[in-house]
Amino acid sequence: MSTNEPRDENFARAGSSTPLTVEAVQGVLNGVIDPELKVSITELGMVSELLISDLGVVTVEIALTTAACPLRYQIKREVESKIEGLPGVSEVIVKYGEMTAEQKTNAMERARFQARENAAPTEVSATTRVLAIASGKGGVGKSSVTVNLAYALAARGLKVGVLDADIWGFSIPRMLGINDRLSGTDGKITPNHISVPNRLDPDSPDGGLEVTSMGFLVEDETSALMWRGLILTRALEQFLTDVRWGELDYLLIDMPPGTGDIQMALARMLPQAEMLVVTTPAKAAQKVAARVADMARRSHMKVVGVVENMSAFVAPTGESYELFGQGGGATLAAEIDAPLIMQIPLEPAVSQGSDEGRPAAQSDLGAPAATAFHELARLVATDLLPPLEMAGCTARILEIMAAAASPKRATP
Incomplete structure (x- = not known):
């Protein structure tokens, strides 16, 4: 699981008409479930970067378990749909990265724990x-x-x-x-x-x-x-x-x-x-x-x-x-x-x-x-x-x- 906290760069200035925050974006991303692991992408540490510009452009980097993940487009569509529903969002850019071996291990352990719970x-x-x-x-x-x-x-x-x-x-x-x-x-x-x-x-x-x-x-x-x-x-x-x-x-x-x-x-x-x-x-x-x-x-x-x-x-x-x-x-x-x-x-x-x-x-x-x-x-x-x-x-x-x-x- 990634230890890097999502970054909030060029955050909308105080007094802006766009009340868009990192917390709001993270909140909707909590509802994006990895279709294979059946756990939220935020819980799995898959959101490795989160940037919000003054103009309401939200850039999200998703760390995949493998770069060639066949379900990456499904995750991308879900991320875009969730974020576009927030007020003040003008554009959503989704980028892909790949987890390190340690991050993959932690993600799988989290998925196994969730499966045991259910x-x-x-x-x-x-x-x-x-x-x-x-x-x-x-x-x-x-x-x-x-x-x-x-x-x-x-x-x-x-x-x-x-x-x-x-x-x-x-x-x-x-x-x-x-x-x-x-x-x-x-x-x-x-x-x-x-x-x-x-x-x-x-x-x-x-x-x-x-x-x-x-x-x-x-x-x-x-x-x-x-x-x-x-x-x-x-x-x-x-x-x-x-x-x-x-x-x-x-x-x-x-x-x-x-x-x-x-x-x-x-x-x-x-x-x-x-x-x-x-x-x-x-x-x-x-x-x-x-x-x-x-x-x-x-x-x-x-x-x-x-x-x-x-x-x-x-x-x-x-x-x-x-x-x-x-x-x-x-x-x-x-x-x-x-x-x-x-x-x-x-x-x-x-x-x-x-x-x-x-x-x-x-x-x-x-x-x-x-x-x-x-x-x-x-x-x-x-x-x-x-x-x-x-x-x-x-x-x-x-x-x-x-x-x-x-x-x-x-x-x-």
């Missing part, structure tokens, strides 16, 4: 870290990364929720070996539970997975869902508002391919969500994943990093074969300005374990893929997104906010 209540605690696992296209192993990361986090003694948001193409039940239907009482759904032994400290409480998927609601995994976008969105909303998730450290959401209704609904309902982008070394996967990252940022969702799956096949002889090319993860990370945090090797045991309901992270840590998944979990839990109870006073503030908001949940 979000409908869900059963997901304010102290739960929400991580959407996305790829943009199928076949890159996104669901496999979700399941194995969830299991590896739970193996650290953490409580982890897994939401299979791929309503059409659900695969989480098979990958975790769960066949039980969902149950519940009082109109609320109880997720399926898996206890996971604590590998960090066997004497400490075990971790656990709380799992919800459309696969637990259909007759069998071959049943087709003939649903349109609106119904899919309502299914996601029900999983967030009607499932008793409990006090989770993490909620991992296995996102469907693409950038459609489900992605936008998630950003609206869980504005605290952050994204982990999964790709492969192939350029085709990298290009599609870049669009997912762009969608995330347009929805105020921070991209915490990139995981390159199936990076290379390591033969028993120790030789490495890059079957899907090389460099896709690093290229994507550079393009979207996010770190490449892990490269998962291509290993037959991963796909075999997924088919048999045994995540690779459940196996011997000597296996390359299992080791990589547990290292990814360590990075997430200790560096990228540590559980909020480990993050100092932030958690206490969120708990107070959640408690203050709790009476609203009871309102019909």
Whole structure:
């Protein structure tokens, strides 16, 4: 957000017939809402300069998040319309600038805060870290990364929720070996539970997975869902508002391919969500994943990093074969300005374990893929997104906010 106060140069002299002030102009600009971030341009610090001449010419410079912002003309028209309605204005000149990296970060944080303020209540605690696992296209192993990361986090003694948001193409039940239907009482759904032994400290409480998927609601995994976008969105909303998730450290959401209704609904309902982008070394996967990252940022969702799956096949002889090319993860990370945090090797045991309901992270840590998944979990839990109870006073503030908001949940 800009620290520069708008300047009032050549302000109308005392006694002028034009009672035009900077405060009056700023007042009407408060009503100009960024069409993408849904926050006033003044709150976002986008008004970087404001000049008023003796003749009533108002010059406004708008600092855009990117110079090529496709919505800049819409913002310009709104600014002109608001200012032209003030008495004493003879002309409005709108210029464009571009935010610095720091200003962009501050603007996005403000937008995320506003989205949280306006979000409908869900059963997901304010102290739960929400991580959407996305790829943009199928076949890159996104669901496999979700399941194995969830299991590896739970193996650290953490409580982890897994939401299979791929309503059409659900695969989480098979990958975790769960066949039980969902149950519940009082109109609320109880997720399926898996206890996971604590590998960090066997004497400490075990971790656990709380799992919800459309696969637990259909007759069998071959049943087709003939649903349109609106119904899919309502299914996601029900999983967030009607499932008793409990006090989770993490909620991992296995996102469907693409950038459609489900992605936008998630950003609206869980504005605290952050994204982990999964790709492969192939350029085709990298290009599609870049669009997912762009969608995330347009929805105020921070991209915490990139995981390159199936990076290379390591033969028993120790030789490495890059079957899907090389460099896709690093290229994507550079393009979207996010770190490449892990490269998962291509290993037959991963796909075999997924088919048999045994995540690779459940196996011997000597296996390359299992080791990589547990290292990814360590990075997430200790560096990228540590559980909020480990993050100092932030958690206490969120708990107070959640408690203050709790009476609203009871309102019909």
